[in-house]
Amino acid sequence: MAGPGLGSGQDLWIISIALFCIASLLGALNFITTVLNMRAKGMSLMKMPLTVWTWFTTAILALLSFPVLLAAGILLLLDRLGGTSFFIPAGLVVSDTVIESSGGSPILWQHLFWFFGHPEVYIAILPGMGVASQLLSTFARKPIFGYHAMVVAVFAIGMLGFFVWGHHMFVSGLSPFSALVFSILTLAIGVPSAIKTFNWLGTLWGGKIRFTTAMLFAIGFVSLFVSGGITGLFLGQTSVDVQLHDTYFPVAHFHMIMGVAAIFGIFGATYYWFPKMFGRMLHEGLGKLHFWLTFIGVNAIFIPMHLMGIMGQLRRYAESTEFKFMEPLQPYQEFVTIAAFVTAAAQLLFLVNFCWGMFKGKKATENPWEATTLEWITASPPPHDNFGGRELVVNHAAYEYGVPGAPRDYVMQTDPPLESAK
Amino acid sequence: MPVAIAPPEVKPETEREDRLPEPGGPGGGSGSDGGSGRWGDGGGRRLRPDSYQLGMWLALASISMMFIGFSSAYILGQGTNSQWRAMAAPPFVWINTVILLASSLSLELARRAPAATELKRWMTLTCLLGAAFLVGQLWIWRLLGDQGIYLSGNPHSSFFYLLTGVHGVHLLGGVAGLATLTARAWSSAPGVPARASLNVTALYWHFMDGLWIYLLVLLFFWR
Numbered sequence: 303m304a305g306p307g308l309g310s311g312q313d314l315w316i317i318s319i320a321l322f323c324i325a326s327l328l329g330a331l332n333f334i335t336t337v338l339n340m341r342a343k344g345m346s347l348m349k350m351p352l353t354v355w356t357w358f359t360t361a362i363l364a365l366l367s368f369p370v371l372l373a374a375g376i377l378l379l380l381d382r383l384g385g386t387s388f389f390i391p392a393g394l395v396v397s398d399t400v401i402e403s404s405g406g407s408p409i410l411w412q413h414l415f416w417f418f419g420h421p422e423v424y425i426a427i428l429p430g431m432g433v434a435s436q437l438l439s440t441f442a443r444k445p446i447f448g449y450h451a452m453v454v455a456v457f458a459i460g461m462l463g464f465f466v467w468g469h470h471m472f473v474s475g476l477s478p479f480s481a482l483v484f485s486i487l488t489l490a491i492g493v494p495s496a497i498k499t500f501n502w503l504g505t506l507w508g509g510k511i512r513f514t515t516a517m518l519f520a521i522g523f524v525s526l527f528v529s530g531g532i533t534g535l536f537l538g539q540t541s542v543d544v545q546l547h548d549t550y551f552p553v554a555h556f557h558m559i560m561g562v563a564a565i566f567g568i569f570g571a572t573y574y575w576f577p578k579m580f581g582r583m584l585h586e587g588l589g590k591l592h593f594w595l596t597f598i599g600v601n602a603i604f605i606p607m608h609l610m611g612i613m614g615q616l617r618r619y620a621e622s623t624e625f626k627f628m629e630p631l632q633p634y635q636e637f638v639t640i641a642a643f644v645t646a647a648a649q650l651l652f653l654v655n656f657c658w659g660m661f662k663g664k665k666a667t668e669n670p671w672e673a674t675t676l677e678w679i680t681a682s683p684p685p686h687d688n689f690g691g692r693e694l695v696v697n698h699a700a701y702e703y704g705v706p707g708a709p710r711d712y713v714m715q716t717d718p719p720l721e722s723a724k
Numbered sequence: 725m726p727v728a729i730a731p732p733e734v735k736p737e738t739e740r741e742d743r744l745p746e747p748g749g750p751g752g753g754s755g756s757d758g759g760s761g762r763w764g765d766g767g768g769r770r771l772r773p774d775s776y777q778l779g780m781w782l783a784l785a786s787i788s789m790m791f792i793g794f795s796s797a798y799i800l801g802q803g804t805n806s807q808w809r810a811m812a813a814p815p816f817v818w819i820n821t822v823i824l825l826a827s828s829l830s831l832e833l834a835r836r837a838p839a840a841t842e843l844k845r846w847m848t849l850t851c852l853l854g855a856a857f858l859v860g861q862l863w864i865w866r867l868l869g870d871q872g873i874y875l876s877g878n879p880h881s882s883f884f885y886l887l888t889g890v891h892g893v894h895l896l897g898g899v900a901g902l903a904t905l906t907a908r909a910w911s912s913a914p915g916v917p918a919r920a921s922l923n924v925t926a927l928y929w930h931f932m933d934g935l936w937i938y939l940l941v942l943l944f945f946w947r
């Protein structure tokens with residue numbers, strides 16, 4: 303069921319996805335075991351940086367959702383090569399020929415795919431949440447607000463993510479009762495998400511904020527998490543989703559939160575850990591220009607796209623001028639296209655900064671950001687065995703900034719216990 | 725493509741594990757002595773034995789999720805597909821089941837063997853029984869083919885080939901792991917493979933055993 307020559311491409315694509323599944327599984331297994339069994343001395347679970355907590359949760363999601371995609375991939379491959387019809391419905395007609403089938407179910411594919419697909423969006427966004435937490439705390443010079451609540455919220459988001467896949471299938475012929483259950487569970491994710499947002503703002507509140515490029519991207523992440531996440535509450539309700547389904551609205555929602563917010567997490571992390579990776583600093587001025595162009599650019603792309611979706615612009619059409627009701631939206635299309643090109647071009651600034659910084663950037667010290675976590679006690683870049691044979695003993699929680707009685711405004715995790723605490 | 729998820733777990737650990745104290749079983753303190761050695765790839769790093777146990781449990785959770793995916797597809801097809809015609813269980817399946825259960829028993833006897841010589845013998849028997857099961861499975865497929873029951877015929881036969889096939893690939897990985905341990909038991913001077921490797925492989929093998937029983941119930945008794 304493909305054009306000439308396209309079939310083998312699809313087979314190879316499915317096989318490569320299967321390999322990707324297995325690789326992700328092994329990586330997740332390694333990560334979970336390492337976090338649970340191989341921490342530094344004194345590093346209790348509740349002293350771990352939130353970056354580690356989010357990666358840990360991500361690994362659990364990957365461990366349990368990728369095998370289902372693998373199962374779906376095997377079924378799909380057998381449908382294509384083994385003559386089975388797990389997904390091919392009876393009486394399917396493609397290009398005027400009836401496809402032979404013993405009565406499979408295409409909806410089954412949707413179920414299996416989205417059972418993986420929804421956890422997968424959290425696999426993409428959770429590490430970004432960890433990075434944002436780390437950066438906001440470091441550059442606001444304050445402990446993260448509500449560390450325990452953050453850990454619980456991350457876990458709640460991860461676990462709830464397994465029970466909401468049906469919200470992608472409200473128009474696929476789901477029973478109204480299960481649609482209601484999926485809808486309620488989906489909206490419930492708003493609660494831990496709101497806890498996280500509140501805690502990020504609480505971390506910023508009254509802080510001595512250092513507006514580095516990394517910090518700007520972390521704040522940008524929070525902004526995009528709110529503006530991209532809030533529309534999820536629209537789409538999670540069956541009655542609203544029926545109207546908005548397959549328009550630009552979910553496209554804009556999805557790209558705002560899972561695409562751009564996650565990428566802001568990656569950018570923030572790169573600006574923050576670049577000195578540790580390469581021993582040199584990135585150029586801050588160029589970085590800030592990159593941030594502002596990107597931040598304004600993505601909003602210029604996706605805010606109009608939300609509006610277009612509400613006005614009925616359908617997705618997956620090569621040409622929208624064929625439909626009378628989409629014609630007035632053409633100026634929006636053009637604006638979004640130009641904004642997309644400008645935003646893409648702005649990424650060249652990052653590329654230049656990255657290449658320049660690797661060879662010509664200012665030399666980085668061990669701890670240029672005055673941060674507290676373990677990676678900052680070793681040289682930049684770290685020696686071959688990370689800590690030069692030192693045995694680490696962790697005495698402090700992950701984000702001890704501005705502790706009364708401490709000699710500096712930050713206490714590193716490996717610093718000796720404070721006098722006042724004894 | 726469920727290419728044996730077992731071997732990657734079994735192999736790297738058997739190499740490092742020789743340093744572990746032999747019967748010193750799992751269950752030490754909790755959580756935080758992992759960093760007691762150096763952090764490099766160098767020699768002195770100690771891994772706690774139950775890291776392997778934990779890793780294997782996680783792998784089994786993952787494998788279970790894959791079979792849950794298949795099971796939901798099966799139950800949906802059985803409930804909604806009007807062309808579903810259930811095939812009868814080939815009689816040879818029951819003989820094969822006995823072979824697989826026997827392999828678990830002999831592996832358990834190997835694990836509890838007091839002396840190295842007995843351990844070697846039980847391990848070898850386990851390998852042979854595991855291989856016999858796989859050959860038996862191929863034989864069952866051939867018999868079915870002779871009756872005109874193929875992968876592509878009926879939804880139920882599709883699922884029979886699919887589930888037994890994916891289970892077989894996992895068992896193949898298990899046999900490879902067992903064979904490695906057995907070969908080591910015969911060749912190395914002390915004759916006893918590292919305890920933790922054996923325990924973790926046994927866990928995998930018994931799980932595959934239980935999975936097989938589950939699949940039989942799903943395929944032939946679930947209505």
Ligand SMILES: [Cu+2]
Nearest residue numbers: 420467469470
């Ligand atoms: Cu979703």
